[in-house]
Amino acid sequence: MLFKGLLMFRILCVFLIFCIVLVADNLNKDNKKNKIYVQNEYISEKSKIDDFKKQCDNNGRESCVWLAGYYLYGKDNVKQNVQKGLELYNKACNLDFKEACEALHTIYFDGKNELNIKKDFNKSFYYLVKICKLESKKxxxxxxxxxxxxxxxxxxxxxxxxxxxxxxxxxxxxxxxxxxxxxxxxxxxxxxxxxxxxxxxxxxxxxxxxxxxxxxxxxxxxxxxxxxxxxxxxSKDGVSANFTQKMQVAMEKCAKNNAMECFNLGTYYYNGDNVTKDFQKAKENFKKSCDLGYKTACEAYNDM
The missing domain is CATH 1.25.40.10 (Tetratricopeptide repeat domain)
Structure with a gap:
C-alpha cells in the first residue's frame, strides 16, 4: 500500500515537472515571437526610411518631405540633423511641392527655438514668393x-x-x-x-x-x-544675331511645358521671324501655351 502511494507520488511529480517544462517552453516561444516581431518592426521602419531616401534621390518630393521630418526631429532611429532636414524641405520646395515651401515659410516666419532656428524674414519672404507663384490665390x-x-x-x-x-x-x-x-x-x-x-x-x-x-x-x-x-x-539690323539659339531654346523649353516659350515659338511662326511663316505651327504653339495658363496666348489662339 505504501509502495503504491510512493509510485503515485512519483508519477505526480513527473507530471508536474512535464507541465512546468511545457509552460516554460511555450513562454520561451512567445518571447521569441515577440523579439522577432520587434525586430521585424525595426527592419520595416529602416526599410521605409531607405525607400524614402531612394525616392528623394530620384526627386520624389513627398519622400523628401517625409525624410525632412525624420531628420528635423530625430524620429525612429534617425539621428537628428536639423540642417539636413531643412535642406530636404528646400529640395522638395524647389521641386514645386507647395507643402514643403509652406513648412519652410512657417519655420522661418515663426522661428523654432527647440530646433535653434531663429526668425529670418528674408528666408520667410523667399518661400512666400515660391508659394505665391505655385498658388497665386493665397x-x-x-x-x-x-x-x-x-x-x-x-x-x-x-x-x-x-x-x-x-x-x-x-x-x-x-x-x-x-x-x-x-x-x-x-x-x-x-x-x-x-x-x-x-x-x-x-x-x-x-x-x-x-x-x-x-x-x-x-x-x-x-x-x-x-x-x-x-x-x-x-536690333540694329532688324535681324537677331542669335535667333537660331533662341529658336532652339524655345523649342526645348516648350517641349518641357514652359508656357512663355510655347508662346514665343508661336509668334516666330506667326510673324515669320527668320523662319518661314507657318500659321498651323503658330496655332498649335499658341494653344499649348494657352492650355498651360498663359492668357496672351489664349487671345492669340482665339484670333486665328
Whole structure:
C-alpha cells in the first residue's frame, strides 16, 4: 500500500515537472515571437526610411518631405540633423511641392527655438514668393498680423525685399514699383510680366520692355534677357544675331511645358521671324501655351 502511494507520488511529480517544462517552453516561444516581431518592426521602419531616401534621390518630393521630418526631429532611429532636414524641405520646395515651401515659410516666419532656428524674414519672404507663384490665390487673401507689420515697417524704411513681400500679399502695384526702385529685381520682373501679359495690369508692351530692361541691366541671368534681348534692347539690323539659339531654346523649353516659350515659338511662326511663316505651327504653339495658363496666348489662339 505504501509502495503504491510512493509510485503515485512519483508519477505526480513527473507530471508536474512535464507541465512546468511545457509552460516554460511555450513562454520561451512567445518571447521569441515577440523579439522577432520587434525586430521585424525595426527592419520595416529602416526599410521605409531607405525607400524614402531612394525616392528623394530620384526627386520624389513627398519622400523628401517625409525624410525632412525624420531628420528635423530625430524620429525612429534617425539621428537628428536639423540642417539636413531643412535642406530636404528646400529640395522638395524647389521641386514645386507647395507643402514643403509652406513648412519652410512657417519655420522661418515663426522661428523654432527647440530646433535653434531663429526668425529670418528674408528666408520667410523667399518661400512666400515660391508659394505665391505655385498658388497665386493665397497671396491676395493674406491676413496681416503682428509679425506681418514687421514687413510693413521694413518697407517704410526702404527695404526693397520687404516692399516686395507686402506687394505680393496685398497685390499693391505701387509697392511693386517701390520695390523695383529699391533694386528688388524680382519686383521689376513681375511688373514686366504683368504689363506684357495684361494679367493684373492693362497690357502695355512699352512698359513691359522698360521693366525687363531694368532687370536685364542688373541681372542678365533671367531667361527673358537672353531670349528676348532684341525686343528689349532693339536690333540694329532688324535681324537677331542669335535667333537660331533662341529658336532652339524655345523649342526645348516648350517641349518641357514652359508656357512663355510655347508662346514665343508661336509668334516666330506667326510673324515669320527668320523662319518661314507657318500659321498651323503658330496655332498649335499658341494653344499649348494657352492650355498651360498663359492668357496672351489664349487671345492669340482665339484670333486665328
Amino acid at each position: 497671396c491676395p487673401n493674406f491676413k496681416p498680423n503682428k509679425d506681418f507689420k514687421n514687413y510693413i515697417n521694413a518697407c517704410d524704411k526702404d527695404f526693397g525685399w520687404a516692399c516686395y513681400y507686402v506687394a505680393i500679399s496685398k497685390n499693391d502695384i505701387n509697392l511693386y514699383e517701390k520695390a523695383c526702385i529699391l533694386n528688388e529685381i524680382k519686383a521689376c520682373f513681375d511688373l514686366g510680366s504683368m504689363y506684357e501679359s495684361g494679367n493684373g495690369l492693362p497690357q502695355n508692351i512699352s512698359k513691359a520692355k522698360k521693366y525687363f530692361k531694368i532687370v536685364c541691366d542688373k541681372d542678365d541671368s533671367y531667361i527673358v534677357c537672353s531670349e528676348n534681348r532684341d525686343a528689349i534692347y532693339g
